[in-house]
Amino acid sequence: xxxxxxxxxxxxxxxxxxxxxDILRNSSVxxxxxxxxxxxxxxxxxxxxxxxxxxxxxxxxxxxVRDKSGQTDMTVEEPTTSVVSLSINKHKYVxxxxxxxxxxxxxxxxxxxxxxxxxRGIAEQFDGDILALYATLTQSDGxxxxxADRDLIVDVRQTLNxxxxxxxxxxxxxxxxxxxxxxxxTDFYSASSVGEAQAASINSTGLISPRxxxxxxxxxxxxxxxxxxxxxxxxxxxxxxxxxxCGFRNLGTSGDGKGAKQAYVADPVSGLGIRYTESYDHxxxxxxxxxxxxxxxxxxxxxxxxxxxx
Numbered sequence: 001x002x003x004x005x006x007x008x009x010x011x012x013x014x015x016x017x018x019x020x021x022d023i024l025r026n027s028s029v030x031x032x033x034x035x036x037x038x039x040x041x042x043x044x045x046x047x048x049x050x051x052x053x054x055x056x057x058x059x060x061x062x063x064x065v066r067d068k069s070g071q072t073d074m075t076v077e078e079p080t081t082s083v084v085s086l087s088i089n090k091h092k093y094v095x096x097x098x099x100x101x102x103x104x105x106x107x108x109x110x111x112x113x114x115x116x117x118x119x120r121g122i123a124e125q126f127d128g129d130i131l132a133l134y135a136t137l138t139q140s141d142g143x144x145x146x147x148a149d150r151d152l153i154v155d156v157r158q159t160l161n162x163x164x165x166x167x168x169x170x171x172x173x174x175x176x177x178x179x180x181x182x183x184x185x186t187d188f189y190s191a192s193s194v195g196e197a198q199a200a201s202i203n204s205t206g207l208i209s210p211r212x213x214x215x216x217x218x219x220x221x222x223x224x225x226x227x228x229x230x231x232x233x234x235x236x237x238x239x240x241x242x243x244x245x246c247g248f249r250n251l252g253t254s255g256d257g258k259g260a261k262q263a264y265v266a267d268p269v270s271g272l273g274i275r276y277t278e279s280y281d282h283x284x285x286x287x288x289x290x291x292x293x294x295x296x297x298x299x300x301x302x303x304x305x306x307x308x309x310x
Contacts, residue, residue, distance in 0.1 A: 013256075013263035017276040020291055021265050023116050025272055027123035029206050029221060030130045033171055034239075035300055036271045037086055037247035045266035045273060049249035051294060055086040057245060059300070086298045088249050092125050093292035094118030099285055115291065122293060128223045129297045130244055131173065134235040134307045136299060139163070142309035145231025148178035150185065153214045156238045156306050163303040169241035172216045175224040175234045178310050179208050187213060236308035243305035248273040248295045255279075 025031065037043060040057045059082045066075055096114050141155045142148075153172070160170065174182065182188045188209045209218040216238065226234045248271050256262035259279055266273035277290045299305070 013261045013276050013278065014265060016278075017263040017265040017274055017291075020115060020119055020276060021267060021272060021274050023119045024123055024274055024293070025267060025270060027120045028126055029219060030127045030173075031123075031246070031270055031272065033169075033241060034130065034244040034246055034297075035242050037245055038271045040245075043247070043271065045248075045268070045271065046250055046264070048252040049088055049294060050251075051089060051091045053088045053249070055088065055247050055296070057084045057086055057300065058082075059084055084245065084298055084300055086245060086247050086296045088247060088294060088296040090125075090129060090296060091251075091292065091294050092122050093290055094121060095288060095290035097281060097284060097286035097288040115289070118291060122291070124223060126246075126293075126295065126297075127221065130246070131221065131223050131225060131235075131237060133244060133297065133299055133305075134225065134237050136302075137237075137305050137307045138302050139305065140307040140309055142236075144228070144233035144309050146310050147181035148174060148236070148308070148310050149181065150214070152308065152310070153216065156308055157214050157216070159306050160238070160240065160304070165240045165304045166242075167215055170212075170216045170238070171219065171241075172236065172238040172308065173219050173221045173224060174208070174236050175226065175310070176220055176222060178234065178236060179220040182208065182218065188218065234310045236310060237305060238308050239305035240301070242301045243299065244297060245300040246295060246297045247271065248293060251275050251292065251294050 037055050037057055038045075041055060043055075063079055064077060068074065094115075096118070139159055141159055142152050156172065161167075206219045206221060207217065208220050224234065224236055226232050248266065250264050250266070250273055253262040253264055253275065255277065261278045262275065264273060264275045273293065275292050277288075277292075279288050280286075281288050
């Protein structure tokens with residue numbers, strides 16, 4: 001397959017942006033496991049935003065179920081609602097320039113490789129922004145300086161159960177050190193029990209359990225944060241899908257046709273969007289390529305997540 005940026009392929013900026021969107025979507029482990037702002041508010045995915053704009057997401061209040069007595073009016077209650085402000089404040093990009101396009105094409109699709117590698121870096125940034133939200137969670141379980149075990153998972157499960165969090169769509173993301181500890185338990189991973197092919201698939205996605213354990217799907221993530229010293233505190237995260245929310249927005253394509261080729265595409269399912277720009281820099285005598293995304297992340301439901309400390 002030739003490079004994305006080979007003019008002989010007649011690929012349009014929209015085609016390249018769509019290919020990039022696929023790579024970015026498949027590179028993030030967390031994207032499909034959290035809520036999207038478009039699930040709560042009307043979103044025009046092609047409307048132009050700028051960094052720092054805010055989306056207001058309503059959070060529904062609770063209603064009381066009452067017993068109905070004969071010949072009495074029903075009690076009408078006015079539910080209390082709150083809002084979550086989602087700041088679209090993260091603008092991430094990758095950009096590279098090539099002086100000799102012919103040489104670029106001859107180096108085993110190097111241009112395509114740069115694009116894919118850059119998108120994986122953006123996906124890591126996005127996942128890292130979600131994992132960093134542990135710092136504002138109000139619930140925690142575990143003891144710093146220890147390793148994860150089944151008893152800790154039971155404690156986390158109890159925390160979410162007592163908060164009346166739905167039993168489905170629950171995940172725990174573990175630091176590699178805690179994955180190593182959990183893999184000592186054959187309930188978590190056994191190539192002999194799930195088969196070598198499935199075992200390889202499990203490892204490639206970061207999933208460390210062939211089936212849910214204690215109500216959670218378990219993943220390893222290299223972006224789990226560690227802070228402090230003596231002991232180091234590892235901040236693994238357990239959460240329900242409604243704990244966190246993200247939103248992507250269009251940066252616009254005002255430069256298209258004005259010395260640059262630009263396209264923005266958005267995924268109608270995930271809301272994920274990306275912009276592709278190609279231009280020529282006369283001063284550098286190089287063709288420049290960039291991919292950028294504008295998004296925000298926030299805690300949507302604090303009681304639906306737990307900072308799992310080890």
